[in-house]
Amino acid sequence: MKAVIETIRELVEIPSPTGFTAHALTYVENRFKAEGITYKKLEKGALIATLPGQSSRIRLLTAHVDTLGAMVKEILPTGRLTLSQLGGYAWTAIEGENCLVHKMDGQTVSGTILFHHSSVHTSRVTNTEERNATNIEVRLDIRSTTAEETRVAGIEVGDIVTFDPRFIHTETGFVKSRHLDDKASVALLLELIKEWKNETLPHTTQILISNYEEVGFGGNAGFSEDVAEYIAVDMGALGEGQHSDEYTVSICAKDSSGPYDLALRHQFTRLAQSHSIPYKVDIYPYYGSDASAAVSAGHDVRHGLLGPGIESSHSYERTHEASLQATYDLLNVFVKEKMNDENTL
Template sequence: MQKIVKTIKELVEIPSPTGYSADALTYVEKRLESEGISYRKLEKGAILASLEGESNRARLFTAHVDTLGAMVKEILPSGRLRLAQLGYYSWTAIEGENCLIHRMDGSTVSGTILLHDSSVHTSQETGTVKRTSENIEVRLDLKTTSGEETREAGIEVGDVVSFDPRFIHVNGFVKSRHLDDKASVAILLELASEWKEQKLPYPVHLLFSNYEEVGFGGNAGFPQEVAEYIAVDMGALGDGQHSDEYTVSICAKDGSGPYDIGIRHQLTQLARREGIPYKVDIYPYYSSDASAAVSAGHDVRHALLGPGIESSHSYERTHEESLQATYDLLNLFVKEPMNDENDV
């Protein structure tokens, strides 16, 4: 668990909004190389690592390194910036957050994401105005009072903006932005280290994707012999949900439709048999790399599970117990025979 938490910290502190994830992917590559695990890079930039197994059929596990972020949409006459979202979130979820603007030359400028008029001393509407793309701005840590001065500083439309993760590990809790899905990336990296030493019943492919937050990650580039596609993502917590921060969350259905019921039953039976704490849940406003693969036409049986993440797509939190339960269930499942029963 100490290794997993350390890996999460290292990952979330690498800026990797969707479309700008090369550094996070390089981190994954170095980890795989250090373990002697073979991999290849796909054309979209994702990494596919492979472990040998005894069967011709294969399992694939995926987690994504891309995170929420933003892009400079407009440079305002005041010198501040207006943003376009990368991924989906509420503007209130990032208000007051420190950020970095990644210039095309590779350098960065820091700033803060704020309401246009955020001072209660100058506006009586600060507490009630609706937060939208038209009134959320980036206040740059530059001496700039005009759009021209901001451009002279090397900032342009299309520059990527990343959010300060604010990682904290306290009392077993891990608090940070971007636990979706870097918590699961960390789990898969640690499992890869263990699985490479084992005699696996099926070949295992580990796909570290980089476009999940915009819906087309993980939908191509994996071998045809993959029969089971397991997305290791997050369990979304909230009103009406069963998942929590102390169990592994197994998804029955999300916004893309139901997941394979045979694999789901296999996961739940395995968790009950081995005493792994779990919850089955439905995520109404959610999709995954597994559902993207099925939507792209791949003939695979797909499933989704992961640690329970509180305040998803905001300032997120999970607990070591949830990380451990996810790790344990995956570590047992990889050795189980495939269940070909499609209808239960």
């Protein structure tokens, strides 16, 4: 897990909200090159690595490098900024967070995301007013009290705003950070490739690192018609009424798009049981994945979804080494086994 967690740290510290993923994809590309992995870059910027196997029928695994973020929506008369969300999250999830505004010239300006009436000493609505797009603002770390002064600093509408990940690896095995969705899964696949590249795999296996998942159309194009199985490696959603936890691999039976392939799900659970890998099967009620996006786009693939359990998803997230290990182990045994239609479930 040491290598996996270090890769997670490196990834989450590269800002990459949807639409601003070039640097994170370059990191992945350099990892592919270092391992001598054959890959190609798609027009949307996503990367597909290929590991040859005994069968030409392709098994595709995907994880997404794009994260939550924002764009500058308006420069206020006070010089502060309002935001338009990239991805779906509650405004309360970013209140009080440090951020960076990425200007067109490549430079950044730091700031803090705050409620307009943030001081309890000057307002009676601080504790009661709903947070929304009109009252959440960026307080910039420059001397600006007017819109003109902010524009002179080079900030404009459409500039990308990224959130401080605040990565922490605790002595008790927890990993706390923003953007574990889905950079934890990207890290797992990058570390697993080191083992798989030296194996004789039963099927040609491709790794798709997508970059538009958070807005619903990542991973839905650009892959071969020979792909038979499409597996999204993405977070297990934890919360009230959920079965998943931070210590097992979460196997999704159904999300908001509908059920995942039953035979694949049974294969996941059978492999977990036979290899003593701790797992939970769950339903994610308000969730979609690159696998569901691919099926919705009309691709004729069997689709599945599994991943580490992530607490407080789309907020300040947390998982545990045990969940990362369980996901690593299940992916490892799955890729080395033949496809469902060649096995007895």
